[in-house]
Every structure is written in C-alpha cells, then in structure tokens.
Amino acid sequence: MQIICLQENLKQALNITERIIGRNLTLPILNNLLLTTENNRLKISSTNLEIGIISWINGKIEKPGEITIPAKLLSNFIGNLPNKKIEMRVKGSQLHLKCENFKAVLNGLEAKEFPIIPKIKDKPLIRIKGGVLKANLSQVVEMTSLSDSRPEISGVLMNFEKNTIKLAATDSFRLAEKIISHNQKESINQAMIIPQKTIQELIRILGEKEAANDNQGQEVEIILGNNQVLFNLGDVQIISRLIEGQYPDYQQIIPKNFTTHATLIRTELINNIRVASLFSGKVNNVQFFIRSKPALIEIFAKDIDVGENKSQIEAKIEGKEIEIVFNCRYILDGLNNIMSDKVILGLNNNSSPVIIKPVGDASYTYLVMPIKA
Amino acid sequence: MQIICLQENLKQALNITERIIGRNLTLPILNNLLLTTENNRLKISSTNLEIGIISWINGKIEKPGEITIPAKLLSNFIGNLPNKKIEMRVKGSQLHLKCENFKAVLNGLEAKEFPIIPKIKDKPLIRIKGGVLKANLSQVVEMTSLSDSRPEISGVLMNFEKNTIKLAATDSFRLAEKIISHNQKESINQAMIIPQKTIQELIRILGEKEAANDNQGQEVEIILGNNQVLFNLGDVQIISRLIEGQYPDYQQIIPKNFTTHATLIRTELINNIRVASLFSGKVNNVQFFIRSKPALIEIFAKDIDVGENKSQIEAKIEGKEIEIVFNCRYILDGLNNIMSDKVILGLNNNSSPVIIKPVGDASYTYLVMPIKA
Numbered sequence: 224m225q226i227i228c229l230q231e232n233l234k235q236a237l238n239i240t241e242r243i244i245g246r247n248l249t250l251p252i253l254n255n256l257l258l259t260t261e262n263n264r265l266k267i268s269s270t271n272l273e274i275g276i277i278s279w280i281n282g283k284i285e286k287p288g289e290i291t292i293p294a295k296l297l298s299n300f301i302g303n304l305p306n307k308k309i310e311m312r313v314k315g316s317q318l319h320l321k322c323e324n325f326k327a328v329l330n331g332l333e334a335k336e337f338p339i340i341p342k343i344k345d346k347p348l349i350r351i352k353g354g355v356l357k358a359n360l361s362q363v364v365e366m367t368s369l370s371d372s373r374p375e376i377s378g379v380l381m382n383f384e385k386n387t388i389k390l391a392a393t394d395s396f397r398l399a400e401k402i403i404s405h406n407q408k409e410s411i412n413q414a415m416i417i418p419q420k421t422i423q424e425l426i427r428i429l430g431e432k433e434a435a436n437d438n439q440g441q442e443v444e445i446i447l448g449n450n451q452v453l454f455n456l457g458d459v460q461i462i463s464r465l466i467e468g469q470y471p472d473y474q475q476i477i478p479k480n481f482t483t484h485a486t487l488i489r490t491e492l493i494n495n496i497r498v499a500s501l502f503s504g505k506v507n508n509v510q511f512f513i514r515s516k517p518a519l520i521e522i523f524a525k526d527i528d529v530g531e532n533k534s535q536i537e538a539k540i541e542g543k544e545i546e547i548v549f550n551c552r553y554i555l556d557g558l559n560n561i562m563s564d565k566v567i568l569g570l571n572n573n574s575s576p577v578i579i580k581p582v583g584d585a586s587y588t589y590l591v592m593p594i595k596a
Numbered sequence: 597m598q599i600i601c602l603q604e605n606l607k608q609a610l611n612i613t614e615r616i617i618g619r620n621l622t623l624p625i626l627n628n629l630l631l632t633t634e635n636n637r638l639k640i641s642s643t644n645l646e647i648g649i650i651s652w653i654n655g656k657i658e659k660p661g662e663i664t665i666p667a668k669l670l671s672n673f674i675g676n677l678p679n680k681k682i683e684m685r686v687k688g689s690q691l692h693l694k695c696e697n698f699k700a701v702l703n704g705l706e707a708k709e710f711p712i713i714p715k716i717k718d719k720p721l722i723r724i725k726g727g728v729l730k731a732n733l734s735q736v737v738e739m740t741s742l743s744d745s746r747p748e749i750s751g752v753l754m755n756f757e758k759n760t761i762k763l764a765a766t767d768s769f770r771l772a773e774k775i776i777s778h779n780q781k782e783s784i785n786q787a788m789i790i791p792q793k794t795i796q797e798l799i800r801i802l803g804e805k806e807a808a809n810d811n812q813g814q815e816v817e818i819i820l821g822n823n824q825v826l827f828n829l830g831d832v833q834i835i836s837r838l839i840e841g842q843y844p845d846y847q848q849i850i851p852k853n854f855t856t857h858a859t860l861i862r863t864e865l866i867n868n869i870r871v872a873s874l875f876s877g878k879v880n881n882v883q884f885f886i887r888s889k890p891a892l893i894e895i896f897a898k899d900i901d902v903g904e905n906k907s908q909i910e911a912k913i914e915g916k917e918i919e920i921v922f923n924c925r926y927i928l929d930g931l932n933n934i935m936s937d938k939v940i941l942g943l944n945n946n947s948s949p950v951i952i953k954p955v956g957d958a959s960y961t962y963l964v965m966p967i968k969a
Contacts, residue, residue, distance in 0.1 A: 290683060299874050531701050
C-alpha cells in the first residue's frame with residue numbers, strides 16, 4: 224500500500240472510527256484499525272465485534288494494499304501532525320509515514336487477522352436527514368435499561384410504519400417515545416431493537432460530521448440485514464447487530480386521559496427539582512403536590528440525615544388536586560430532553576404514571592412511574 | 597444566628613472555602629463549614645487541618661451566632677437558588693433558610709466542635725498584587741515532588757530577599773525558578789517552604805476572584821507566623837502550615853555558562869516533542885540532536901513495540917553540536933509554563949542539565965537533568 228492524503232481528512236476519519244475501540248488484551252487485533260485501499264479511496268475500519276464503523280477518505284492511491292495499526296497510537300500521531308500532505312507506505316507489517324518534517328514507522332498487525340465486518344446489501348428501509356435522526360434519537364437514547372436481565376429493553380426500539388418512525392426506550396421505571404414523520408411512498412412495516420451503544424455512536428458521528436460542516440442536509444440510509452442494521456452516511460457506515468426478542472407493548476401503559484393537567488415553565492421545574500434532589504436521600508424520592516388554590520406545584524423532599532426542602536412553582540392547573548411521589552432523577556432526565564419553554568404534566572392518581580410533554584409538540588412523550596406510598 | 601445576605605455573595609464565599617474539604621469519615625466535622633457572625637459580617641471557615649480558608653461576606657446580622665453545615669450540601673443548595681436575598685436562622689443544630697419560593701432546613705453540627713484555625717497577627721513580610729502572585733506561582737507549582745521521601749521538596753520555596761522574591765520548586769529531576777521583583781523598602785530576609793496544595797488553593801482562589809472581577813489590583817499580604825503562613829486577600833484568608841526542613845541549595849546546580857545555545861519557536865518544540873512522546877515508551881525517553889549544519893534540532897524516539905519517529909525543527913544554533921536524552925514529559929512541563937514565542941536552550945554535554953529560558957525574560961529558569969546513555 225502506498226498512498227498520499229491530507230492530514231485533516233485522515234484525522235476526521237480516525238476520530239470517527241477509533242472511539243469504539245477499547246483495550247482488548249485477549250484479542251489484540253481489536254485494538255487496531257484496518258486500513259485498506261478501495262476504489263481509489265482509503266478505507267478505515269474498526270470493530271468491537273458488536274459494532275463496526277467504516278470511513279472512506281479521498282487520497283492518491285499509488286499502490287493498493289492493507290494493514291492494521293493500533294488505533295489510539297495512529298489517531299494521536301495523526302492528530303498532532305500539521306495539516307499537510309501525509310505519505311503512507313506499507314512495508315511488511317509496518318506503516319511508514321512522512322509529513323513535512325516528521326517521519327515515523329508504526330508497528331502493525333497483518334490485515335488478514337482483522338475480523339470481517341458484515342456487508343449488508345439490502346434496499347434501504349428509508350432515507351432520513353442526518354440532523355433529524357440525531358435530534359430525535361438523542362431525546363430517547365438515555366432511557367434504555369442498563370441491566371442485562373431484560374436484554375430486549377437494553378436498546379432503542381425503531382418502529383417503521385406508514386408515515387412515521389416511532390422511537391422508544393424504557394428501563395421499566397420510565398419511558399420516552401418520539402415520533403418522526405416521513406413521507407416515503409413505499410409502505411414499510413418493520414421494527415428493530417438497536418443496542419444503546421450503537422445509537423450513541425451514531426449520534427456522536429452525526430454530531431462530528433455536523434461540527435465539521437460535512438452533513439448539510441445529508442441523508443442517512445437505514446438498511447436492515449440479517450439480524451444486523453446498517454446506517455449508511457455515504458462516506459461513513461455504521462453496522463451493528465440487533466437485539467433479539469420482543470419489545471414490550473408499551474403503548475398500553477401510556478394513559479390517554481387524565482384527571483389533572485399542570486402547565487408550567489420547564490427550567491423552573493428543573494431547577495426546583497434539582498434543589499429538592501439534595502434532600503431526596505439515596506432513593507431520590509421527591510413529593511409533588513399539585514394544588515389548584517392557589518394554582519401551583521409544591522415540591523418537597525426530606526432526608527433524616529440531611530434536612531428538608533420545600534419550594535413552589537406557579538402553574539396552570541386543570542382538574543383535581545393530587546399528591547404523588549417520584550424518583551426525581553427520572554423526572555429530570557425527561558425534562559432535560561425537552562426543548563420547549565413550557566411543559567404539560569398529565570396525571571390521574573398517586574399510583575398511575577405521569578406523562579410529561581412539551582407544550583406545542585405532540586411528537587414527544589415521556590412517562591414516569593410513581594413511587595407507591 | 598439570624599442573618600440576611602445575597603445569594604451571589606454567599607455562593608462565591610462557599611466556592612472559595614469548600615474546595616479543600618474532602619470526605620472525612622473519622623472526623624465528620626471536617627466535612628462541614630463553620631458559619632459565624634463577626635463584626636457585622638458573615639464569616640465562613642473551612643479546614644482540612646493543614647490549610648484553613650476563611651471568607652467574609654456582607655449581610656444584615658439580625659442576631660449573632662454560629663453553626664457548622666455539611667460543605668457540599670450547603671454549596672450545592674445555595675448554588676442552585678435564584679440570585680435573591682437569603683434569610684438564614686439557626687435553631688438548635690439546624691439552619692433554616694428562605695429564598696423566594698424555597699424553604700429548607702439543613703442539619704448541622706455544633707460550632708464548638710470545629711477545629712481552631714490558628715490566628716496569625718504578625719506584621720506582613722510583604723504586600724504584592726494578587727495577579728502577579730498568581731501568575732508567578734503558576735509557573736513553578738507543578739514541579740514539586742509528589743513523593744513523601746523528601747518532604748522538604750514537596751512544597752514551593754519562597755525566598756524573600758532585598759528587592760526580590762525567589763520562587764523555586766523541584767522534584768530532583770527538574771527544577772523551576774521564578775524571580776519576582778519588589779521595591780519594598782524595609783529589608784526582608786526570610787525563606788519558607790509552602791505545601792504544594794496550599795499554593796494550588798491560593799492560585800485557584802486568586803483566579804476565582806479575578807473571574808468575579810473582584811481583585812482589580814488587589815494586594816495580598818504575606819504574613820509569617822509560628823510555622824504557619826497567612827495569605828491575606830482582605831475578605832479571604834488562607835492559613836497553612838509550613839514544611840519544616842532545609843530546602844536544597846539549588847542555585848549551585850544551575851549552570852552559568854554553556855557550550856551550546858539553541859533558540860527556537862516554543863510551540864513547534866512542544867508539538868514535535870508531543871509527537872515523539874507517542875514513541876517514547878514507559879520511560880518517556882526522547883533523543884535530541886542539536887546540529888549546526890544545517891542549524892536544527894532533530895528529535896527522535898523509538899519503542900520496540902510501537903515504532904519510531906523522527907522530526908526536525910529549524911533553530912538558531914550557537915556553539916558545538918550535541919546529542920542528549922531527556923524525559924520528554926519534564927521538558928514539556930517547562931515549555932508549557934513559558935509564555936514567550938521563542939525559547940533558548942543552554943547545554944554543555946550529555947550528562948549536564950539543560951536550561952530552558954523564555955527569550956526576553958530573565959526571570960524564569962527551567963532546568964531538566966538528562967538521562968544518562
């Protein structure tokens with residue numbers, strides 16, 4: 224292999240691919256990035272055996288070839304070089320590099336040992352703008368379960384239907400649902416559960432491309448393979464295994480009618496809950512009193528060792544008064560994923576979930592189970 | 597105790613004092629801040645038994661008194677309140693607080709259990725501008741020894757002489773010296789070794805006051821007590837124990853004459869060493885070749901597992917050529933504490949230290965011992 228490329232392009236491709244690589248002592252090749260030439264471009268691949276990331280960059284390919292190089296070393300090295308032309312040449316299992324006044328030799332491993340990243344050649348389910356996908360996935364991704372006991376909720380559900388994609392994530396204590404509209408003509412009807420880590424990487428990479436001004440309205444193809452999914456960003460592909468199993472029928476636990484509605488300013492609610500959380504002990508229990516005369520929400524927390532705190536927020540209250548206890552961290556997670564100035568809370572009684580929605584946006588629903596008194 | 601003060605003032609005083617407080621399980625009172633009223637002001641004190649910090653703020657003292665409150669709780673609580681008036685009232689061992697729509701009760705411990713922070717009433721050795729003190733101490737503070745085996749070099753030397761204060765720090769592998777000029781008329785001749793942690797806190801607090809636009813040219817009094825030092829910033833005092841022992845006579849190891857001088861651009865040298873450091877192995881060894889034909893510094897590092905790297909930097913070279921090996925991290929620490937565009941290196945042979953100085957500033961000297969071949 225012998226190629227010339229620009230430092231800036233190579234640096235970006237390394238940043239995108241190297242982040243899924245940890246420190247693998249049993250299988251050292253997993254610490255490495257695979258560099259190959261393909262159709263007059265340099266292709267950089269990484270895998271942790273669950274997720275594979277491939278990035279292509281332009282360059283002058285003088286001689287095709289391939290090698291694997293430790294990811295952190297290559298990325299740190301290239302990241303510190305000046306933004307000039309880099310010459311790379313493979314000799315045996317070493318990569319020789321030149322850039323301005325720098326000359327280096329990096330020890331690698333043979334490319335043939337590198338695990339195969341599956342190829343998915345099916346037709347895309349859908350094409351969607353990268354920015355839209357990123358913004359919507361970001362609103363649900365943290366709500367997945369971190370426990371291994373129910374793998375089917377350890378990922379994000381993507382439910383493709385006519386005109387919509389429904390995203391959902393839950394850990395059984397709280398749930399977020401986000402509905403993306405689409406106007407693709409062909410009918411699709413598919414559901415998949417994608418590991419949280421994959422969604423986090425997809426969000427990160429879309430963010431890096433946004434920051435590099437590199438995805439002005441760029442579309443992402445979502446392609447379903449054999450228990451695998453491919454997010455095709457054009458010059459970057461993310462391939463991930465899917466989670467097997469049946470996602471719970473969460474729709475049935477979302478109440479449709481409420482006896483109490485409270486509308487209030489989101490940042491005030493966040494701030495008052497944050498103060499209360501200092502007094503909420505290890506269980507994070509915070510009491511909410513929704514009062515109609517005067518119309519306000521009172522927030523109370525008490526810990527026998529620490530002390531107690533009470534605060535009030537003006538609110539528009541419709542329906543009956545209610546007292547209810549929540550884990551305040553779950554409420555905060557939802558509020559922090561809403562962008563609107565005001566939020567509306569829908570409640571029924573102190574053993575039914577609360578629904579939190581942005582005012583003026585029907586596409587996002589956040590649900591939290593109460594703590595039973 | 598019953599007082600009213602502004603959230604912003606209280607928040608700043610808490611930030612300044614609470615940072616030295618860790619998590620002390622054997623002596624819980626050390627997790628607390630002492631709040632007392634003194635001369636119509638609120639006085640907040642913290643101590644870790646080595647360093648004490650006291651901060652005074654204005655307020656309306658309706659009833660004098662005192663209490664201690666867990667530092668992190670109080671600081672998080674006050675930090676999240678709106679910037680309005682706060683009413684505080686001590687009842688038994690509890691502090692009752694009110695601020696707008698927030699009401700809280702914080703459990704405390706009795707003030708009489710709080711350790712005494714020594715009072716130092718001597719005459720100041722010197723008065724010096726806070727900004728000057730901070731900038732100069734910052735250039736030496738990281739060079740102290742982290743080992744317990746030689747406590748006398750685990751702190752920063754402050755050597756007060758006629759017209760100058762000499763600051764020095766070393767871990768025996770490298771050394772930094774900074775000379776501050778002063779024009780105080782009374783003659784002073786005192787030396788003290790101040791723990792690194794104290795200097796770090798002093799720098800942090802001067803920085804916070806700078807950020808709050810609160811020390812426009814404000815002077816710091818340095819007062820020597822009985823094995824204690826007091827830095828008096830006016831509304832903040834830092835009291836610390838001193839390190840006992842004799843600081844090494846470091847002047848004798850700083851060479852005064854050199855066979856080789858190299859002048860080059862500081863950021864280029866930093867960048868090339870940083871690249872070389874990736875190939876410098878666990879011992880951080882990097883080779884420097886100072887060449888006169890052509891005039892340049894060549895930097896080389898090789899690690900049998902990783903690979904090797906060579907780079908060149910243009911330099912003005914005076915005197916004879918030399919090859920020498922350094923721990924690159926020590927060289928970087930010095931270069932990162934120099935502000936000038938260019939630096940000058942003074943060398944003699946491959947077993948003598950290198951001296952690094954900013955071009956155009958005689959007040960800073962950085963010395964690194966070479967690694968013997």
